[in-house]
Amino acid sequence: MACRISELVVDCADPERLAAFWSEVLGYVEFDREDDGSIAIGPPGTGFGGPQPVLVLSPSDDPRTGKLRLHIDVNATDRDQDAELERLLALGARPVDVGQTGAESWHVLADPEGNEFCLLRARLRPL
Template identity: 45%
Template sequence: MGSIWENMVVDAQDPARLARWWAAALGYQIVHESADEVEIRRSRDTLPALIFVPVLDDKTTKNRLHLDLRPDDREAEVERLVGMGARHVDVGQPAQVRWTVLADPEGNEFCVLDALS
């Protein structure tokens, strides 16, 4: 028997703030919130979820796992996300790539890909 992807857990210094940022970025909703975690999903019954949990330490190195987003218009989406508080980051990507590397407000890297053609 195989497994299904239930959720991804994200360590955060401010789980509620970061969960709200990602919910706005992805068009997700908060489906559970407590002092120990905040869970967001596309809809209450849709997996996978992102679960944000509190940690005290700062993020210090490049993520070993990251999300790739594929919008209809990469440039417009990058502009929208940067306007929400994301920032451009260099993780050693080549100069000519078909994606943009950004970091969320707590420094977690993610990529915004070109639209499918």
């Protein structure tokens, strides 16, 4: 038997802001709040334990230093990469340079708190 990724926990200064951003990016909904200020978001109708991992935005005052060692990759489900890039930028993502050459088939972006993520070229079927 093997494990499954059930949650990705992101330490952040403003869980409300990041929960709103990532909910829009992924089509997720809020399904839990903890007393410590953590907010869990996940796919509508499934939440924890579903086919996709949930995101837990956890409050932290610790400063981030350097490039993340782990990041999220996303793929559009209902439009091409250019249209999805436009949508993500309108939601508050911004392009970042982590040393890419310009020949990559993906875009490196950052969420409103500067956490890097990549928009890949392939379009995936929605779950």
